[in-house]
Amino acid sequence: MSHWLPVLVHTPAHAALGPVLTYRSEQLLPAGTLVRVPLGKRETLGVVWDAATAEATGEFDPAKVRDIAGVLEGIPPLSRAWQQLLSFTAAYYQRSAGEVALAALPPQLRELNPEQMARRLKRKKLDGSAGGAVLAAPALSPEQAAAIAQIDANPGPYLLFGATGSGKTEVYLHCVHKLLAADPDAQALVMVPEINLTPQLEERFKARFAPLYGEQAVVSLHSGMTNPQRLKSWLSAHGGAARIVLGTRMAVFASLPKLRLIVVDEEHDPSYKSGEGARYSARDLAVYRGKLEGAKVILGSATPSLETWHHSRPAEEGGRYLRLHMPSRIGESSRLPLVRRVDMNHQPRRAIFSTPLIAAITERVTRGEQVMVFLNRRGYAPVLTCEDCGWKSECPHCSAFRVFHKIDRTLRCHHCGFTERVPRACPDCGNVDIAPFGRGTEQLEEHLAELLVDVRRHGSVTPDNPNGEPIRIARIDADSTKLKGQLEEQLAAVHAGDVDVLVGTQMIAKGHDFRRITLVAAVNPDGALFSSDFRAPERLFSLLMQAAGRAGRDASLGAQSEVWLQTFQPQHGLYAALKKHDYTTFAAQQLKEREQANMPPFSAQALVRAEAKTQEAAQAFLNAARTFAQTEMAAWDGWAEALAQVFLYPAVPMAIQRVANLERAQMLIECPSRATLQQFLTAWQSVLHATRSQPECKGLIRWAIDVDPLAI
Ligand code: ADP
Ligand code: ZN
Ligand code: ZN
Numbered sequence: 001m002s003h004w005l006p007v008l009v010h011t012p013a014h015a016a017l018g019p020v021l022t023y024r025s026e027q028l029l030p031a032g033t034l035v036r037v038p039l040g041k042r043e044t045l046g047v048v049w050d051a052a053t054a055e056a057t058g059e060f061d062p063a064k065v066r067d068i069a070g071v072l073e074g075i076p077p078l079s080r081a082w083q084q085l086l087s088f089t090a091a092y093y094q095r096s097a098g099e100v101a102l103a104a105l106p107p108q109l110r111e112l113n114p115e116q117m118a119r120r121l122k123r124k125k126l127d128g129s130a131g132g133a134v135l136a137a138p139a140l141s142p143e144q145a146a147a148i149a150q151i152d153a154n155p156g157p158y159l160l161f162g163a164t165g166s167g168k169t170e171v172y173l174h175c176v177h178k179l180l181a182a183d184p185d186a187q188a189l190v191m192v193p194e195i196n197l198t199p200q201l202e203e204r205f206k207a208r209f210a211p212l213y214g215e216q217a218v219v220s221l222h223s224g225m226t227n228p229q230r231l232k233s234w235l236s237a238h239g240g241a242a243r244i245v246l247g248t249r250m251a252v253f254a255s256l257p258k259l260r261l262i263v264v265d266e267e268h269d270p271s272y273k274s275g276e277g278a279r280y281s282a283r284d285l286a287v288y289r290g291k292l293e294g295a296k297v298i299l300g301s302a303t304p305s306l307e308t309w310h311h312s313r314p315a316e317e318g319g320r321y322l323r324l325h326m327p328s329r330i331g332e333s334s335r336l337p338l339v340r341r342v343d344m345n346h347q348p349r350r351a352i353f354s355t356p357l358i359a360a361i362t363e364r365v366t367r368g369e370q371v372m373v374f375l376n377r378r379g380y381a382p383v384l385t386c387e388d389c390g391w392k393s394e395c396p397h398c399s400a401f402r403v404f405h406k407i408d409r410t411l412r413c414h415h416c417g418f419t420e421r422v423p424r425a426c427p428d429c430g431n432v433d434i435a436p437f438g439r440g441t442e443q444l445e446e447h448l449a450e451l452l453v454d455v456r457r458h459g460s461v462t463p464d465n466p467n468g469e470p471i472r473i474a475r476i477d478a479d480s481t482k483l484k485g486q487l488e489e490q491l492a493a494v495h496a497g498d499v500d501v502l503v504g505t506q507m508i509a510k511g512h513d514f515r516r517i518t519l520v521a522a523v524n525p526d527g528a529l530f531s532s533d534f535r536a537p538e539r540l541f542s543l544l545m546q547a548a549g550r551a552g553r554d555a556s557l558g559a560q561s562e563v564w565l566q567t568f569q570p571q572h573g574l575y576a577a578l579k580k581h582d583y584t585t586f587a588a589q590q591l592k593e594r595e596q597a598n599m600p601p602f603s604a605q606a607l608v609r610a611e612a613k614t615q616e617a618a619q620a621f622l623n624a625a626r627t628f629a630q631t632e633m634a635a636w637d638g639w640a641e642a643l644a645q646v647f648l649y650p651a652v653p654m655a656i657q658r659v660a661n662l663e664r665a666q667m668l669i670e671c672p673s674r675a676t677l678q679q680f681l682t683a684w685q686s687v688l689h690a691t692r693s694q695p696e697c698k699g700l701i702r703w704a705i706d707v708d709p710l711a712i
Contacts, residue, residue, distance in 0.1 A: 023068045072109075086101040156296045164549025179260055191272070201246055248271070261298070364519045373448065381438050383404070399657040518560075525540055534712070577589070616696075618700065625691045642680060
């Protein structure tokens with residue numbers, strides 16, 4: 001007997017046919033089953049999306065329905081909850097369900113045919129026996145114990161608001177431990193923002209849980225893994241053998257049939273937001289998923305996102321998350337670093353390093369301690385200029401300057417990658433005296449070496465070696481870590497004490513536990529105070545707090561660790577709050593400003609971005625869709641009221657207006673109600689599709705909606 005199966009496939013974007021197509025199967029397959037189906041001339045992976053129907057209903061023509069090509073036997077069906085998570089993601093982020101759901105599955109699942117998959121599944125299973133020394137967990141601190149008691153007593157979601165080093169990870173380990181011990185099937189998902197941080201975390205979880213549940217009980221899922229590795233982890237999570245999945249944002253879509261706990265560590269980190277395809281926030285989806293599947297959700301951070309902070313206000317005021325506070329650092333490292341502001345108004349003009357900072361660096365280094373200096377700009381100088389005619393090293397393909405990289409004497413565009421050798425002379429007037437303007441990490445490293453040229457390494461001046469050794473400066477940024485393994489190598493050198501001063505971008509401030517660093521200096525952090533991006537202060541604060549939290553964890557170093565900020569705005573509220581390590585005051589200031597300006601979390605936003613051959617076409621497209629919403633849509637039955645709440649700003653060029661020869665424009669949409677915004681976007685999709693074919697939009701290449709955008 002034939003069964004008619006509704007199957008979700010990844011149809012080309014906005015194709016006329018919907019993502020759920022009907023196929024015929026002789027076998028009755030339950031919803032969630034993975035199948036291979038013909039699609040046009042190809043064969044592709046699909047997910048049976050609903051119960052099969054026994055009769056041809058008239059909604060499709062049985063004569064035209066094709067047979068499924070095969071079933072991925074041996075893989076249990078995906079759960080209803082998983083389907084619902086993916087349907088929700090697609091609807092909320094305004095993408096097609098087929099695209100989102102199929103992209104959430106491991107690539108090899110899409111590529112392997114049933115025979116290949118069967119072979120893969122047959123391969124010898126890893127030895128799953130537990131064993132080895134069971135690592136004793138440390139006795140909980142009173143703050144940890146209090147937080148855990150709250151987690152036990154309340155449904156959550158929780159915001160674990162704990163200082164760096166307050167033992168948040170230990171709380172996660174404890175909760176996971178309790179869960180796995182109490183329920184032999186239960187699974188936990190633990191997410192971290194960066195791939196770089198997964199090995200560290202994996203080690204900690206494996207050390208704790210492998211002796212109890214076997215090596216295969218802890219698996220990772222992130223984009224740095226090979227496709228076979230990813231498939232293996234995925235299958236083991238889906239089959240239930242993996243009890244703990246550690247991963248980056250993509251792991252939020254892992255199939256975990258017995259999911260009972262989700263941890264989102266460093267929940268404020270922007271990398272939880274996807275920058276392509278469906279622009280989902282894994283943090284927000286984790287909260288949704290927790291509710292859907294009855295799993296507890298712990299969001300952890302020392303500097304929560306203001307959205308999460310706002311959600312964790314007292315329940316009487318409308319808060320939905322439970323805030324758990326762990327203000328103290330564990331053990332000897334409990335002294336928080338001293339934050340100093342250096343008023344750059346009193347320093348020589350154009351000085352990069354203030355005199356007191358150089359003195360402080362010298363002092364630390366000669367004592368055998370390490371120093372971290374950071375600047376948020378890689379390369380040598382952001383721009384090369386000719387002082388005679390005003391030429392600047394613009395990128396010919398983007399509306400941005402190419403950055404001067406002295407090390408290989410190139411000009412590189414950080415947006416499109418266009419790279420050229422530095423010209424001998426000014427391309428416009430022939431002046432040979434073209435000079436770098438501004439500075440990046442590369443120049444900082446060079447300049448610092450000059451300033452510290454007479455400083456000798458700790459203990460290197462001996463009777464045999466009266467001149468001692470010069471100090472060692474290392475740089476870590478996207479340029480110095482391009483090759484695989486380079487970052488690990490450099491970090492190892494820092495940990496081994498082979499480096500005295502570490503110069504870098506924000507990359508070095510995140511996650512790494514540098515125990516011998518006792519001085520952290522931010523050379524020029526002011527930019528974020530005056531950025532057009534309203535989230536810039538929040539990011540700066542969190543970055544500086546994290547950097548401060550990393551410093552001086554080695555209790556044997558008696559010296560008080562310090563964080564130095566060179567600033568022209570020493571009185572700024574952000575720095576004042578930072579000096580007191582006072583996130584709460586900072587958050588209150590920021591939230592007040594946001595409330596007055598009607599910005600998130602006090603309103604919901606979406607951004608439509610358009611790319612076209614000309615700026616006019618990009619803007620015309622957006623503005624036409626806007627006008628339609630304001631006139632025609634407002635006249636639709638029952639829409640006037642909702643549309644009165646939706647504010648569509650006129651289209652504007654994006655901050656970087658042109659990238660790789662494409663003009664880019666954006667339009668911001670704001671609404672006090674998230675639900676109304678959703679309703680509007682869903683209805684407006686078809687308007688955007690229809691607008692595209694209008695004559696003034698000729699040259700439009702693509703457009704995309706970003707719901708809850710992080711960068712505006
Ligand atoms: P966080 O995740 O908040 O930065 P961690 O959980 O990594 O903090 O803890 C910081 C350090 O303190 C780690 O070295 C950890 O092993 C240790 N630690 C955490 N909790 C305890 C405890 N209750 N007793 C002793 N040491 C602890
Ligand atoms: Zn010139
Ligand atoms: Zn470019």
